[in-house]
Amino acid sequence: MDAICSIKNVSQSFSLSTKKSLEVLKNISFDIYENEVVSILGPSGSGKSTLLRMICGILKPSSGSVFYKGKPVVNINPNVSMVFQNFALLPWLNVEENIKLALKPLNLDKNEVEKYTNMVIKITGLTGFEEAYPKELSGGMQQRVGVARALAVQPELLLMDEPFSHVDTLVAESLRSELIDIWQSTQNPKSILIVSHDIKEVVYLSDRIIVLGGKPTQIKTVIENKLPRPRDYRSIDFLNMVDYIHDIITASDLPDIPEAIETQRKENVFEALPEASPGEIVGLLEFLDSHGGYDDIFHIAVELNREFGDIIKITKAAELLDFVDTPRRSIVFTTIGRKFIESDIEQRKQIWKKEILDLRLVRHLVDIVKNSDNEFLYKEDIINEISNRLPQEDPEKIFKTFISWTRFADLLAYDSETEEVSLQ
Ligand SMILES: Nc1ncnc2c1ncn2[C@@H]1O[C@H](COP(=O)(O)OP(=O)(O)OP(=O)(O)O)[C@@H](O)[C@H]1O
Numbered sequence: 001m002d003a004i005c006s007i008k009n010v011s012q013s014f015s016l017s018t019k020k021s022l023e024v025l026k027n028i029s030f031d032i033y034e035n036e037v038v039s040i041l042g043p044s045g046s047g048k049s050t051l052l053r054m055i056c057g058i059l060k061p062s063s064g065s066v067f068y069k070g071k072p073v074v075n076i077n078p079n080v081s082m083v084f085q086n087f088a089l090l091p092w093l094n095v096e097e098n099i100k101l102a103l104k105p106l107n108l109d110k111n112e113v114e115k116y117t118n119m120v121i122k123i124t125g126l127t128g129f130e131e132a133y134p135k136e137l138s139g140g141m142q143q144r145v146g147v148a149r150a151l152a153v154q155p156e157l158l159l160m161d162e163p164f165s166h167v168d169t170l171v172a173e174s175l176r177s178e179l180i181d182i183w184q185s186t187q188n189p190k191s192i193l194i195v196s197h198d199i200k201e202v203v204y205l206s207d208r209i210i211v212l213g214g215k216p217t218q219i220k221t222v223i224e225n226k227l228p229r230p231r232d233y234r235s236i237d238f239l240n241m242v243d244y245i246h247d248i249i250t251a252s253d254l255p256d257i258p259e260a261i262e263t264q265r266k267e268n269v270f271e272a273l274p275e276a277s278p279g280e281i282v283g284l285l286e287f288l289d290s291h292g293g294y295d296d297i298f299h300i301a302v303e304l305n306r307e308f309g310d311i312i313k314i315t316k317a318a319e320l321l322d323f324v325d326t327p328r329r330s331i332v333f334t335t336i337g338r339k340f341i342e343s344d345i346e347q348r349k350q351i352w353k354k355e356i357l358d359l360r361l362v363r364h365l366v367d368i369v370k371n372s373d374n375e376f377l378y379k380e381d382i383i384n385e386i387s388n389r390l391p392q393e394d395p396e397k398i399f400k401t402f403i404s405w406t407r408f409a410d411l412l413a414y415d416s417e418t419e420e421v422s423l424q
Helices: 048-056 095-106 110-123 139-152 169-186 199-205 236-253 259-266 278-290 297-303 308-320 335-341 345-357 360-370 379-389 395-408
Strands: 003-015 021-033 037-041 063-068 080-083 157-161 191-196 208-213 218-224 294-296 330-333 376-378 412-415 420-423
Touching: 003 048, 003 191, 021 048, 021 063, 021 191, 021 218, 037 199, 048 080, 048 157, 048 191, 080 139, 095 110, 095 139, 110 139, 139 169, 169 199, 191 199, 199 236, 208 236, 218 236, 236 297, 236 308, 278 294, 278 297, 278 308, 278 330, 278 335, 278 395, 294 297, 297 308, 297 330, 330 335, 335 345, 345 360, 345 395, 360 376, 360 379, 360 395, 360 420, 376 379, 379 395, 379 420, 395 412
Parallel strands: 037 191, 037 208, 080 157, 157 191
Antiparallel strands: 003 021, 003 063, 208 218, 294 330, 376 420, 412 420
16 A cells, blocks of 8 residues: 655754754654554654644755655645644634635635535534634634634645643543544545644554654654554553553653663763753652652653653653652652652752752753853853753753752752843
């Protein structure tokens, strides 16, 4: 069978304000075939939306190519349409007008416009809401309009960018089931590519799951999902599949090698700082404390009602600071973590300070602020230094973490107006 869309050896870099470039995607290749739903699962910032923009033809890859039915995509691809996470509806147009707007570029005659509009209104359950304005609709209904608008143009390939992340869990469940019903019964669209960070969502929707990870982002693995439809979120097979993917992500993002961080320290490597604030790290430690000092990482994500990827980032940060260990899928206190959580706020700050100064990047950046002429530097200087030391990382994100961690330790201050970083 020929692929309808092929992504071949695609890499993407973006220029940063520091005049350096950030390599976001590296050597990504996969195909999408007719009559399948494919998901791309990856953490926030891994380049999922960037991939969709390339398939739409609005972004040219830095290297590699996207092919649609064998031809390179060089302009906007008319065979695809997109559903956005924030619905992207025009507030001054009603439901029907929002849908008709999508049909405008097709230059259809009036009868066809009416026909397609009425058809998608019907299949997306919007009958009776034709004249409502977006602000009069719930999030779930607004996303129905987003889906109707995308389907009105009869795309062969529907691209969906975290389409149900802004609606309630139960509404998201019913929208997913309606989407699969539409896809199975109408063949409009023929195939769906959905990007998501929600493991349950990708297991529910897709035939194939492409798991992204690493820096720059690469394909970690591709999982075939042969669970029969309709799928049941609560069935044993479904839960086993979710667990299996959790294990793959944990094993790659939190490798179970206790010496890894120690080796990094011994070798004096500059460590990237995970995007986690002191509040989030302390929150995780307090949660762990209230659960006997030991818990399963997925259970924590559910209990704290946080994305699994966020919990991984916070756990990585806590591990880097030597507060926790992560054997298999669990998180346990280290001696230092236990001492930290049993201390008062002043002692906590002292322990925190010692731990962050054990990190080579933090120590180095604090030193350059200390040794600067006026004991202050500009954000730009720090960003440049981070880019030099960690060219594969997003320096803005590391800067944000660096400031929040050093502020909590009462080491540095940052004035966001003047962008000055100084000693406290
Ligand atoms: N035009 C751009 N210029 C510079 N950097 C960019 C640009 N577009 C994206 N990036 C960076 O590329 C990385 C990937 O972004 P992208 O939005 O594709 O990720 P994502 O996986 O969709 O994330 P999220 O789930 O948070 O939407 C991010 O670090 C982002 O800041």
